[in-house]
Amino acid sequence: xIKTSKKFRTATSAVALAVAVGMLMPASAVAQTIPDxxxxxxxxxGGMWFVSIEGGQTGLSVPEEVGLVVDSSPPWISExxxxxxxxxxxxxxxxxxDISISIRGGQFAADEIHVHEDDTTPYGELDSSTTxxxxxxxxxxxxxxxxxxxxxxxxxxxxxxxxxxxxxxAEKFVxxxxxxxxxxxxxxxxxxxxxxxxxxxxxxGPSIGVxxxxxxxxxxxxxxxxxxxxxxxxxxxxxxxxxxxxxxFAAVPFANAEAGVNFAVSDYFNLSVGYQxxxxxxxxSSLVACRCADDVQQNQAVTHGAFFRATAYFD
Numbered sequence: 396x397i398k399t400s401k402k403f404r405t406a407t408s409a410v411a412l413a414v415a416v417g418m419l420m421p422a423s424a425v426a427q428t429i430p431d432x433x434x435x436x437x438x439x440x441g442g443m444w445f446v447s448i449e450g451g452q453t454g455l456s457v458p459e460e461v462g463l464v465v466d467s468s469p470p471w472i473s474e475x476x477x478x479x480x481x482x483x484x485x486x487x488x489x490x491x492x493d494i495s496i497s498i499r500g501g502q503f504a505a506d507e508i509h510v511h512e513d514d515t516t517p518y519g520e521l522d523s524s525t526t527x528x529x530x531x532x533x534x535x536x537x538x539x540x541x542x543x544x545x546x547x548x549x550x551x552x553x554x555x556x557x558x559x560x561x562x563x564x565a566e567k568f569v570x571x572x573x574x575x576x577x578x579x580x581x582x583x584x585x586x587x588x589x590x591x592x593x594x595x596x597x598x599x600g601p602s603i604g605v606x607x608x609x610x611x612x613x614x615x616x617x618x619x620x621x622x623x624x625x626x627x628x629x630x631x632x633x634x635x636x637x638x639x640x641x642x643x644f645a646a647v648p649f650a651n652a653e654a655g656v657n658f659a660v661s662d663y664f665n666l667s668v669g670y671q672x673x674x675x676x677x678x679x680s681s682l683v684a685c686r687c688a689d690d691v692q693q694n695q696a697v698t699h700g701a702f703f704r705a706t707a708y709f710d
Contacts, residue, residue, distance in 0.1 A: 435489040435490065435492075436487045436488075436489045436492065436493075436494060437487065438489075442487055442488065442489035443487070443488050443489070443708045443709065443710055444485070444486070444487055444488075444708070444709055444710070445484075445485070445486055445487070445488055445493075445495075445706055445707065445708045445709075446483075446484070446485050446706070446707050446709075447482075447483070447484040447485075447497075447704060447705065447706040447707075448481075448482075448483055448484075448704070448705050449481060449482040449483075449484075449499075449702055449703065449704040449705075450479060450480070450481040450482075450702065450703060451479070451480065451481075451700050451701050451702035451703055452477045452478070452479060452700050452701060453477060453478060453479070453480040453501050453503075453698050453699065453700035453702075454475065454477045454698070454699055454700050455475040455478075455501075455503040455535055455696060455697070455698050456475070456696070456697045456699070457475070457535075457570075457679065457694060457695075457696050474505055474506055475503045475504065475505045475533070475535065476503065476504060476505065476506065477700065478501060478502060478503045478504070479501070480499065480500065480501030480698070480700070481499070481500065481501075482497055482498065482499035482500075483497065483498055483499075484496070484497035485497075486543075488708070491546055491547045491548075491549070492544070492545065492546050492547075493544070493545045493547075494542075494543065494544045494545075495541075495542075495543050495545075496540070496541065496542050496543075497540070497541045497543070498538070498539070498540050498541075499537075499538070499539045499540075499541075500536070500537060500538040500539065501536065501537055501698065502534070502535070502536040503534065503535045503536065504532070504533070504534050505532065505533040505534070507530060507531070507532050530574070530575045531572055531573065531574045531575070532572070532573045533570070533571065533572050533573075534570075534571050535568075535569060535570045535571070535696070536568075536569050537566060537567065537568045537569070537698070538566070538567050539564065539565070539566045540564070540565045540566070541562060541563070541564050541565075541602070542562045542563045543560050543561070543562035543602075544560060544561060544562055545558050545559065545560035545606075546558065546559055546560070553610055553613065554610075555607060555608065555609045555610070556607070556608045557605065557606070557607050558605065558606040558607075558608075558622075559603075559604070559605050560603070560604055560605075560606070560624070561601065561602060561603040561604070562601070562602055563599060563600070563601060563602070564599065564600060564601075564602045564626060564628065564649070565598070565599040565628075566596070566597070566598060566599075566628055566647075566649075566675075567595070567596070567597045568595070568596045568647075568675060568678050568679075568696065569593065569594070569595050569596075570593070570594045570679045570681065570696070571591060571592070571593045571594075572591065572592045572593075572681075573589070573590075573591050574589065574590060574591075574592070575589040590636065590637035591635070591636070591637070592634070592635070592636040592637075592681065593633075593634070593635045593636075594632070594633070594634050594679050594680045594681055595632070595633045595634075595635075596628075596630060596631070596632045596633075596645060596647060596678050596679075596680075597630045597631055598628035598629050598630020598631070598645065598647055599628060599629065599630060600626055600627045600628040600629050600630075600647075601626050601627070602624050602625065602626035602649075603624065603625070603626060604622060604623055604624025604625065604651070605622060605623065605624075606620065606621070606622035607620065607621055607622065608620040608657065616658050616659040616660070617656065617657070617658055617659075618656070618657045618659075619654075619655070619656055619657075620653075620654065620655060620656075620657055620667070620669070621652075621653065621654040621655075622652065622653055622654075623650070623651065623652040623653075624650070624651050624652075625648070625649060625650040625651070626648075626649060627646055627647065627648045627649070628646070628647040628648075628649060628675075629644075629645075629646055629647075630644075630645060630647070631643065631644060631645060632644075632645035632680050633680075634680040634681070645677065645680075646677065647675055647676060647677050647678050648675075648676045648677070649673065649674060649675050649676070650673075650674045651671065651672070651673045651674070652671065652672055653669055653670065653671035653672075653702075654669055654670060654671075655667055655668055655669015655670065655702075656668055656669065662708070663707060663708045663709065664705075664706070664707050664708070665705070665706045666703075666704070666705055666706075667702075667703070667704040667705075667706070668701070668702070668703050668704075669701070669702055669704075670699070670700070670701050670702070671699065671700070671702055672697060672698070672699035673697065673698045673699070674695060674696075674697050675695060675696050675697075676695045677694070677695065678694070678695065678696050679694040679695070679696055680694075681694060
C-alpha cells in the first residue's frame with residue numbers, strides 16, 4: 396500500500412482544482428485557439444525566448460523509518476544539512492502559451508551518527524554480549540529534468556493571471572548510508588564491519604499543475620505568486636547492500652508547491668524570491684530501523700527551501 400502524507404494530499408487537491416478550472420473553459424474555444432497559439436511559438440508572430448536561473452539553500456527531510464534503532468530507544472534520525480541546489484530553464488513564449496525544458500539538482504550530506512555499545516546493525520544482530528561503536532554517514536542526491544507546456548487563461552488588464560500546465564518529469568534520486576562498526580566479542584576479540592547501503596530510483600512520468608499570479612498595486616512591478624503540481628514517476632528502484640541487493644519496478648507519486656514575490660525590473664527581466672517544497676513518496680528503499688536484515692520499507696523524501704530566481708526574455 397502506498398503511504399501518502401497530508402502535504403501530498405493537499406498538493407494533489409490543488410492539481411485537481413487546476414484541472415477543474417481548465418474544464419470550465421469552452422471546449423470549442425480551446426480547440427480553436429490553443430493549436431494556433433502553439434503554432435505561433437516559432438513564427439514571427441510575437442514569440443519570445445526566455446531563460447531562467449535559480450538557486451537557493453535547500454533542506455532534505457526523511458522519515459523515522461530510515462533511522463537507526465538501538466535497543467528500545469527512539470531512532471537516531473539522519474539530519475541532513477542544508478545545501479545549495481539550483482535549476483536552469485530555457486523556453487519559448489507566445490501570447491498565452493509557452494513551452495520549456497529545465498534541469499534541477501542538489502546533493503546533501505548528514506552529520507555523522509555515532510552510537511556506543513550497540514548490539515545491532517541494520518544488516519543483522521551482533522552477539523548480545525558484545526560492546527562496540529557504530530558510526531554511520533548518510534548522503535543523498537537528485538537530478539530532475541522537466542518538459543512543460545503551459546496555457547495562461549484570458550484575464551483582465553492588471554488582474555490576476557492563472558496558468559495551467561502539464562508535461563513530463565524524469566528523475567534520478569539516490570540515498571546512501573555508509574556504516575562502520577567495531578566491536579569486542581565475549582572472548583575479548585576485536586571485530587570490525589563496514590559497508591554501504593544504497594537506494595537508487597530512476598523514473599519518468601506525467602505531471603500537471605496550476606500557477607496563479609496577482610499584481611500588487613497599480614504598475615508597481617510587484618506581484619505575488621503561488622503554484623502546485625503533481626504526478627507520478629514510473630521506473631526502477633534498486634537497493635544494494637553488503638549482503639546482496641534487489642531491483643524492480645517502482646511507482647513514485649510526487650507533489651510540488653511554491654510561493655513567493657516577483658518584481659518586473661523591465662519588460663525583459665524579472666526577479667523572484669520564494670519558498671518551495673517537493674515531496675517524493677516511496678522514493679527510498681531501505682531497511683526498516685530494526686534488527687531485521689530483510690525487512691524493507693519504502694520511504695518518502697521532501698526537499699524544501701528558499702530560492703532566488705532571475706528570468707530574462709529576448710527575441
